[in-house]
Amino acid sequence: xxxxxxxxxxxxxxQEPRLPDWCDRFLGDAGDFFASRLWYDTVLAHALPxxxxxxxxxxxxxxxxxxxxxxxxxxxxxxxxxxxxxxxLPAPGLENAALRQAGRGLAGLLRRRPPTRLDALDPTxxxxxxxxxxxxxxxxxxxxxxxxxxxxxxxxxxxDWEAYHAARPPALRNTIRRKLGRAQRFTLxxxxxxxxxxxxxxxxxxxxxxxxxxxxxxxxxxxLLRATAAAGxxxxxxxxxxxxxxxAAQYWMVGGGRAWLLKLVHDEASxxxxxxxxxxxxxxxxxxxxxxxxxxxxxxxxxxYKRLWVAERRQRVGLVLTDPxxxxxxxxxxxxxxxxxxxxxxxxxxxxxxx
Numbered sequence: 039x040x041x042x043x044x045x046x047x048x049x050x051x052x053q054e055p056r057l058p059d060w061c062d063r064f065l066g067d068a069g070d071f072f073a074s075r076l077w078y079d080t081v082l083a084h085a086l087p088x089x090x091x092x093x094x095x096x097x098x099x100x101x102x103x104x105x106x107x108x109x110x111x112x113x114x115x116x117x118x119x120x121x122x123x124x125x126x127l128p129a130p131g132l133e134n135a136a137l138r139q140a141g142r143g144l145a146g147l148l149r150r151r152p153p154t155r156l157d158a159l160d161p162t163x164x165x166x167x168x169x170x171x172x173x174x175x176x177x178x179x180x181x182x183x184x185x186x187x188x189x190x191x192x193x194x195x196x197x198d199w200e201a202y203h204a205a206r207p208p209a210l211r212n213t214i215r216r217k218l219g220r221a222q223r224f225t226l227x228x229x230x231x232x233x234x235x236x237x238x239x240x241x242x243x244x245x246x247x248x249x250x251x252x253x254x255x256x257x258x259x260x261x262l263l264r265a266t267a268a269a270g271x272x273x274x275x276x277x278x279x280x281x282x283x284x285x286a287a288q289y290w291m292v293g294g295g296r297a298w299l300l301k302l303v304h305d306e307a308s309x310x311x312x313x314x315x316x317x318x319x320x321x322x323x324x325x326x327x328x329x330x331x332x333x334x335x336x337x338x339x340x341x342x343y344k345r346l347w348v349a350e351r352r353q354r355v356g357l358v359l360t361d362p363x364x365x366x367x368x369x370x371x372x373x374x375x376x377x378x379x380x381x382x383x384x385x386x387x388x389x390x391x392x393x
Contacts, residue, residue, distance in 0.1 A: 047097040047143035049106075055083040057105075061094070064103045064127035068271060069294020072123040076269055078105060078116070080262045085118045085255040092116060095147055098140035102165060103127045104156075113147075113154040119254060120262075122188065122298060122337050123354065124158040128165035137165050141172020148178055149361050157185050157356035170357070179360040184353055187340040191348035192333045199323040210346045214319045217312045223282075224320045227274040230267045238263055240276045240284035241303070248303040259289075259301065266291055273297070273325065277317040279308065286313035288321060296333040297325045318347065 052058075056079040057065070066073030082092055087109065095104040095113075104126050105116035115124045128137055148154055159166065161182075170180050193202065203211060227237040238260050245253075253259065266272035271293050277286040288302035304314040325331040336344045340351070 046099065047095060047140075047147045049147060050094045050096060052082065052092040052094065055079070055086075057082070057094075061103065061127075064129060066127075067294065068292075069296055071271070071291050071293055071296075071298060072121060073125060073127060076265055076271075080258070080265050081116065081118055081121075084258040084261045085120065095144060097143040097147075097169075098136060101129050101132055101136050102140035102144070102169065104144070112152050115156040115158065117158045118258075120258065120300060121158045122300070122335070123160055123163075124156070125160060125163040126165050126169055132165070134168040137168035138172035138175065141169035142176040143172075144169065145173050145176030145178045148173075148359055149363075151361060153361075154359040155356055156359065157354075159185070159355050159357065161353070161355050173359060177362070179362055181358045181360070183356050183358065185356040186338045186354050188335070188338065188352045188354050189340070189344040189348050190333060190335040190350055190352065192350070193326075193331075195332070197326065197332070199326050202322065202326055203319075207346055210315070213312055213315050217316050218319060220311065222280075222285075222311070222313075222316060223278040224317070225276050225278070226321075226324055227276070228267065228270070228272055230264065234263065234267050234274070237274050237276050237287070240278075241274070241287040241289070241301075244276075244284050244287045244305055245303045247305045247307065249306055250303060262300075263289060273321065273329070275317055275321045275324075277304075277313050277320070279311075285311070286317040288314075288317055290321060290325065292325065292329055292331060295331060296335060297329070297331040298335045299337050315343075322347070 057075060062075065065075050065078075068074070071077055086092060086107070089109055091108045093106045093108055093113070095106055096102075097104070105124075106113050107116050117124045128140075173180055203214070206214075225233075225237065227234045241259065241263075263272060263274060267274075271291050272289065273292055274289040275287065276284050279285050284305075285308040286302075286304040289300055291298045291300060302314060302318065304317070322334065325334070334348050336348055338354075345351075
């Protein structure tokens with residue numbers, strides 16, 4: 039018979055494309071953008087798969103909330119291809135013991151279900167470790183996997199553009215010196231209005247002439263740009279050529295001394311002018327000298343260019359939460375065991391070759 043703690047959790051279906059007002063106590067501030075109401079409400083309105091049902095898992099005595107998606111019988115984190123981070127949302131001031139109990143409550147929701155995937159996780163996120171411990175105490179198996187790399191740099195106090203630029207690799211500094219200001223015009227958009235609408239159109243125009251595939255949620259960018267401009271956290275930059283055609287565009291979010299790069303695009307036909315590099319330099323100069331940003335975050339992925347701009351790589355991870363008594367859970371655990379066996383064999387063979 040399950041304990042009261044293990045059953046103290048429930049799933050709440052979201053009836054509107056926004057989080058309920060009572061969620062505000064769990065949500066992040068400007069320095070925690072991907073756990074903010076602004077982020078989640080935009081995602082709920084414009085970036086949900088057609089067959090997905092948004093839910094909130096509420097664990098313990100309203101101790102912990104997890105924004106989730108249900109697709110069929112499968113539960114997973116409420117993330118998108120645009121999410122740079124996802125995390126469980128603990129109530130303010132909650133101690134680890136209460137978070138472990140909340141994890142045990144979450145286990146009650148995951149029994150008799152197929153495995154649940156939580157992705158885009160910072161492994162050091164507040165509340166994650168005690169929640170996982172509670173899941174294990176209640177019999178839910180947890181397996182970790184690498185999801186994506188995240189490149190960022192925390193800058194020393196007082197770092198301005200000149201100091202930052204001087205610390206970049208020589209090849210990047212030379213490109214910036216040669217290309218910056220060559221018959222180009224830069225515009226920066228931070229507030230609602232006609233200028234922003236023109237910049238959104240420019241962004242869409244550049245994206246259509248870029249290397250990127252079609253957007254899975256084509257209305258998301260414009261909705262996020264308008265919402266974040268109204269909140270004062272948007273930094274949308276456009277680079278224009280001598281004929282007043284947009285050739286590069288990118289947008290960042292700022293808050294709490296941090297800046298996150300969400301999207302950047304450039305016109306492939308203008309590649310010889312290095313428009314992406316030039317625009318990134320102009321944007322970072324504004325972020326450092328005007329906004330006083332002290333952390334630059336280049337988002338998802340290990341693209342080679344990112345290490346030219348920032349110095350530190352972090353690993354975002356995923357967790358597979360498995361009920362070993364569910365048939366799909368047994369299959370998942372067998373798959374994990376086989377995967378571990380293959381890794382051990384490859385490591386053993388590699389060690390033999392090295393010797």
